[in-house]
Amino acid sequence: MGKxxxxxVEDVAKLAEVSTATVSRVFxxxxxxxxxxxxxxxxxxxxxxxRPSRVAQRLRGKRKxxxxxxxxxxxxxxxxxxxxxxxxxxxAYQNKNAVMVCNSNEDKxxxxxxxxxxxxxxxxxxxxxxxxxNNKLIxxxxxxxxxxxxxxxxxxxxxxxxxxxxxxxxQGAYRAVERLIxxxxxxxxIINGLEELSTTVERFEGYKxxxxxxxxxxVDELILYADSREEGGIKSTKQLxxxxxxxxxxxxxxxxxxxxxxEELNTQGINIPGEIALIGFDDMPWSKALNPPLTAVRQPGYxxxxxxxxxxxxxxxxxxxxxxxxxxxxxxxxxASCGN
Amino acid sequence: MGKxxxxxVEDVAKLAEVSTATVSRVFxxxxxxxxxxxxxxxxxxxxxxxRPSRVAQRLRGKRKxxxxxxxxxxxxxxxxxxxxxxxxxxxAYQNKNAVMVCNSNEDKxxxxxxxxxxxxxxxxxxxxxxxxxNNKLIxxxxxxxxxxxxxxxxxxxxxxxxxxxxxxxxQGAYRAVERLIxxxxxxxxIINGLEELSTTVERFEGYKxxxxxxxxxxVDELILYADSREEGGIKSTKQLxxxxxxxxxxxxxxxxxxxxxxEELNTQGINIPGEIALIGFDDMPWSKALNPPLTAVRQPGYxxxxxxxxxxxxxxxxxxxxxxxxxxxxxxxxxASCGN
DNA sequence: ATGAAAGCGCTAACAA
DNA sequence: TTGTTAGCGCTTTCAT
Numbered sequence: 001m002g003k004x005x006x007x008x009v010e011d012v013a014k015l016a017e018v019s020t021a022t023v024s025r026v027f028x029x030x031x032x033x034x035x036x037x038x039x040x041x042x043x044x045x046x047x048x049x050x051r052p053s054r055v056a057q058r059l060r061g062k063r064k065x066x067x068x069x070x071x072x073x074x075x076x077x078x079x080x081x082x083x084x085x086x087x088x089x090x091x092a093y094q095n096k097n098a099v100m101v102c103n104s105n106e107d108k109x110x111x112x113x114x115x116x117x118x119x120x121x122x123x124x125x126x127x128x129x130x131x132x133x134n135n136k137l138i139x140x141x142x143x144x145x146x147x148x149x150x151x152x153x154x155x156x157x158x159x160x161x162x163x164x165x166x167x168x169x170x171q172g173a174y175r176a177v178e179r180l181i182x183x184x185x186x187x188x189x190i191i192n193g194l195e196e197l198s199t200t201v202e203r204f205e206g207y208k209x210x211x212x213x214x215x216x217x218x219v220d221e222l223i224l225y226a227d228s229r230e231e232g233g234i235k236s237t238k239q240l241x242x243x244x245x246x247x248x249x250x251x252x253x254x255x256x257x258x259x260x261x262x263e264e265l266n267t268q269g270i271n272i273p274g275e276i277a278l279i280g281f282d283d284m285p286w287s288k289a290l291n292p293p294l295t296a297v298r299q300p301g302y303x304x305x306x307x308x309x310x311x312x313x314x315x316x317x318x319x320x321x322x323x324x325x326x327x328x329x330x331x332x333x334x335x336a337s338c339g340n
Numbered sequence: 341m342g343k344x345x346x347x348x349v350e351d352v353a354k355l356a357e358v359s360t361a362t363v364s365r366v367f368x369x370x371x372x373x374x375x376x377x378x379x380x381x382x383x384x385x386x387x388x389x390x391r392p393s394r395v396a397q398r399l400r401g402k403r404k405x406x407x408x409x410x411x412x413x414x415x416x417x418x419x420x421x422x423x424x425x426x427x428x429x430x431x432a433y434q435n436k437n438a439v440m441v442c443n444s445n446e447d448k449x450x451x452x453x454x455x456x457x458x459x460x461x462x463x464x465x466x467x468x469x470x471x472x473x474n475n476k477l478i479x480x481x482x483x484x485x486x487x488x489x490x491x492x493x494x495x496x497x498x499x500x501x502x503x504x505x506x507x508x509x510x511q512g513a514y515r516a517v518e519r520l521i522x523x524x525x526x527x528x529x530i531i532n533g534l535e536e537l538s539t540t541v542e543r544f545e546g547y548k549x550x551x552x553x554x555x556x557x558x559v560d561e562l563i564l565y566a567d568s569r570e571e572g573g574i575k576s577t578k579q580l581x582x583x584x585x586x587x588x589x590x591x592x593x594x595x596x597x598x599x600x601x602x603e604e605l606n607t608q609g610i611n612i613p614g615e616i617a618l619i620g621f622d623d624m625p626w627s628k629a630l631n632p633p634l635t636a637v638r639q640p641g642y643x644x645x646x647x648x649x650x651x652x653x654x655x656x657x658x659x660x661x662x663x664x665x666x667x668x669x670x671x672x673x674x675x676a677s678c679g680n
Numbered sequence: 681a682t683g684a685a686a687g688c689g690c691t692a693a694c695a696a
Numbered sequence: 697t698t699g700t701t702a703g704c705g706c707t708t709t710c711a712t
Contacts (some may be wrong), residue, residue: 008689019699024691034697049480054460055398056689059704068457076425076441077397080418089416089443094451098457100440101416108443110433117408117438140389230625257397262629285570286624289602290632359683364707373681396705399688622704 005095007048007287016044027052029053042246045280058122069312070118071127072111075228076103081129081253084151087305088127095313097124104164106133106194106228112137119146123318130155147315151308154325157339159191163315165307165326169199172297172330173206173251176279179295179332181214181338182250183339185277189222189247191236193254200225203253203281222247225255233260241268248276249338255296262290262337273339283333300328347388348545356384357494357597361583363587367392386545398462407437408457409652410466413673415568416443420622420641424491427645428467437464444471446534446568452477459486467648470495471591486657490580491648494665495539503649503655506665509539512637512670513546513591516619519553519635519672525617528561529587531576531601533594540565543593543621562587566597573600581608591676593634595622597651602630602677613679623673640668 009020027033045312048107069092070117085101093100104111125147129150142148152166180188190207193200252258260281270276272292278294283298307326313320349360365371366381409432412419425441432439442453451471465487482488491506520528530547533540544679566572592598610616612632623638647666655661
């Protein structure tokens, strides 16, 4: 019970009748080794099924980093974030880095827990979807010059410098709402996500801007906030439907809430887009198979992940590089749910 | 540039004017330390913003494991697997373990890469959705007494003993097909997933069993295999629709393929379930919002993850424990896509 | 209650 | 080309 393959360089060295240094050299190709000696070492290693301990390597080595990228997202069940994860992973894997993804579940304590675990494990750097702007730990980490890239959301902390990759949320929202307006809608409700998120703030700005540009005034009862989950969409939609004067269109700011919204509308037998038109933020694989097919602002999740990983890799190879903010543009995918 | 907070026990010891041993004792509460000394150490540590290096701890310490669970899934973008991940994570977090999830993307080389990375990092153990049955590396790892739990798929290797948590796939498939038969269908097509997966094999068995029990013979042209992705569903459906004699019902074995299937059916204007009925394996958050709402076999993804994590934790605390196989039962969720 | 010192498994000078 | 040796940062005897 538990031999657990704990052979060391020394065991291999002994079996191959060489020094530990030679074993190390063979494994790392860090210096010329005689072909035959090399063979002997490899055979010995194979016989013992030897695996170098990365823990020891890391403790000793000058290359302090682990070739492991930590990715912390806020909701792994949300396909938008799994798309990001895929993007990160593809780039990382191409560069022989492993990605370890952790799910903070929008919970600050969990985020902290994972951040600390990953630092303790000495990951090379982080790609992070921060839970909220104001995070002391993250500030510390960044000030400690730990390589960090924020993705999807910005870290709105005073004068701090971080790489970031985000989407032009304001523009995306603006286009969605503009579309609705041009279709003749005036009473346009918005279901916002968590209030403190930069994405929520920006999308809401797009909404306000569009209304303003078209001389439509904001109506309090049409501006809702929910929890970015399906449940939140259902609840908000119910609330909207109870209004004396219902909205003629709903702009839902996140994929899962949109699903909830659609469900509730269908449940209550509302005709979409006849009675109420619907546009969502975030286009999903199933959007076109929905009833009705959903008009949505498509965010390039995969590309977000790719860019973030590339950015992190660049910083890793050049730590003194200036930080940069990459902003990707979303796109409005028009389908039946908003009419035409 | 790059101070990177590399303070060590020694720095703290110096500042607090104690020995490194004392610092260690304070941090690990591993022995009585004078209250005042302890205070001094803590202050010194805070001042330097000292974080013990887990790498060094692990190299030295007797507790060899890291409180990190490695989870390797085959498709992180598939919500079924993210549900599993959530289950694993919740249990792990409750027990102060971190989860690092890796995505093998159904690729053996990638699976190997991650397996080795995680072992090298000395994770406490694995929860694994194996890419295919026959995997030498995994056999080795298990034989090395590394704690492993297989989830969703079994590792059909000869005499090896592993903990596993799976779904009763045969039963689930049987019920789906039986339902179709009872609704009067005789020409029932099946779109299988990757041929070598245990899940595919078992679901196909359920299909065959049901047909046999109701005296319906197997028809080759109605038995298709695809790649478990949306694209595969589209392709297979096209193929089915080109048949001289079309099936009257389709049983699609995986969520993403079902989506593809539905899309293609809708694209070609097929009436569901009028012309062709559809049942899928795997119920998803969006299933009820589809057009038409989808009848599906619901797999308890979250519970799968929970059970797997619990099993792993048990093995960790008692390595000589007998292995066990947990089988969870699926459930047929009836909606409009199969008629009634 | 505290300190000194050994050593975990490995790599990188420095020698030979 | 190969070996010897000194640590990496920490925990853990063994002394004191």
